[in-house]
Amino acid sequence: MGLNDRKMKILAAIIKDYIATAEPIASRTIAKKYDFGLSSATIRNEMSDLEEMGYVVAPHASSGRIPSDKGYRLYVDQVMKKRKLSQEQQALIVQALQQEMGRMETMMQEMARAIALVTNYTTIATQQTAKRHIIKHIQLVPVEGAVVAMVIVTAENQVRNCTVVLPVTASPTLVSKVSKVLSGALAGATVEDLGNVMYISMMRHQFGQAGLDTAMVEPLINAIYSAMGIDEPQQVHTIGIKNILEYPEFADLDKARALMGVLEEKDELLALVAPSGGDKIQITIGAENNELVLQDCSIIRAKISIDQQFYGNIAIIGPTRMDYAQVMSALQTALTALGLK
Amino acid sequence: MGLNDRKMKILAAIIKDYIATAEPIASRTIAKKYDFGLSSATIRNEMSDLEEMGYVVAPHASSGRIPSDKGYRLYVDQVMKKRKLSQEQQALIVQALQQEMGRMETMMQEMARAIALVTNYTTIATQQTAKRHIIKHIQLVPVEGAVVAMVIVTAENQVRNCTVVLPVTASPTLVSKVSKVLSGALAGATVEDLGNVMYISMMRHQFGQAGLDTAMVEPLINAIYSAMGIDEPQQVHTIGIKNILEYPEFADLDKARALMGVLEEKDELLALVAPSGGDKIQITIGAENNELVLQDCSIIRAKISIDQQFYGNIAIIGPTRMDYAQVMSALQTALTALGLK
């Protein structure tokens, strides 16, 4: 038994209505609401077939049908039409992003905020640490005694700073000398490279040649690490947690609590948000999510990279009944606003 | 009718039990559990008096009593004994803070996290912008073309940076000259001072005398502002939102949702967390909170300042039935760990 056009239409109708109402959909509802030219009895027969094929389920014997994960999957893959957001909604997202362009520290967060606002689902953004950044220039600035500030300028023209305690008092001459040697030794390297033993011994050598104390090398490198956020845990922003309480599928307090547990647990979130692969927007539905508490949820994920530079992930999480088309559209709007198409 | 010692004891017993169980407390329960040498009938009479005085209420005619806001207030002000946290709990807080000492950006957040973990209540931390900071030293670092990074070292030895686009290409000589003039002009000023017209005209004058383009002054000052976070909205961290769902008083979904609405709304949070005055820890109970959704909550707030420098506020929010003694103890532990006593 194949899925002919008529069954498709009925399935789409069930899903559309269920997304809107969260109530099982009766045959008669569809017969009345959609102009398929079919009686409720015929639709009943088709729905029975759809159930046999696994695209819908009846929560109990004499109830209407609700879509199954398999039903949503078919819908998302084949049926779902692109839907445009309203002008205002688009404007809201574009505006939020344009204000933040260039301020990458807050862009991911603002993007999540705008999407959460438009879609009314919980939205999570992670922000990548900068270990791939290429060092362009390093300069030390004296602070007090042996304490100096180190300023790192990257090839992407981001500026980071941190403080370092040198083994000796930081005289202006020392500071400028160390700045010069450091810049010379490290310009062009990525932060990741600094972990390489070769780099460290090379720097020791250069420091020695310049008549500088080689004991400085290690604290300096460690400081660069921390300035670039290598050992800093990745940042995660969760926005719109309260939204999940709006959906009747989480009216059960235990479920809501379990889900919140995940949404406040940074490590779980990091795992949750990471797309499994590829640069395409990825959708996982219900049981496709491995975590037990997410069996009633769907997650839409996207990687955010601009000009080959990976900035972070974004994920929208809602009930399996979520409005996939709307969320996809919101995401697309955001990606387009970032010039990613 | 005064509140004699016996009534006090009974009230304390009611509050203690109610904090633990969230169930109305019966006279017989107290007679059995506490060794007051009184029968349930006597306690019943006393409870009746306490109700007349407004310290307890009976949710319905034949139920036990629960404390009223007035009852909690009396308890907090006069009865509550200091309670010590367990060794592990104290260690947890102290450890969290010691790791962050000196990193003020994350200290407030970690403090909130530790307190939320120990107390199991939602904890909110705000972080003050640095407008009171005194500038000690400013140095420019060339980035690319006319773009320079400005590094600001404060008297508290915090280092901040930002980028500025100068009206002309930033040659090394120009950069070092501007650094010198800026440092000379601004050392000792607070960031707040920079808003003063006098400072701006003074800087213009000094730039002119040094043969520098006075058009630079304004972008430089603006950059200092943004580096010090003046125009940046104040940061707010909310930790343990899910905790409120654990308490039966928020089993009602509408209540939980309303409260979450507040806990995710930055502006409301900022208003919520700010203590009304004085440096003491402040407790507001139930209806003492003005917001409607907080009528069933109590909030414990504290200002965090170290060496006259104000870093932010912290607030713990829970049901009126919250374990005040435990929260106070956790806060005290944290404040002591910061050297504030």
Next chain:
DNA sequence: TGTTAGCAGTCACAACACGCGAGTGCTAAC
């Protein structure tokens, strides 16, 4: 005068039965 036992009265709450209405599956007719 304060304390206590005893008892009637109140009320929330859980368990149960009941009826209603929404929906289905099946059958027979078109």
Next chain:
DNA sequence: GTTAGCACTCGCGTGTTGTGACTGCTAACA
């Protein structure tokens, strides 16, 4: 292949009842 009609199912809201946990009151007692 489609549809009307009908019996059957099941969730859900409502009303009923019994039970247990309390209290307030009264009268007796130290």
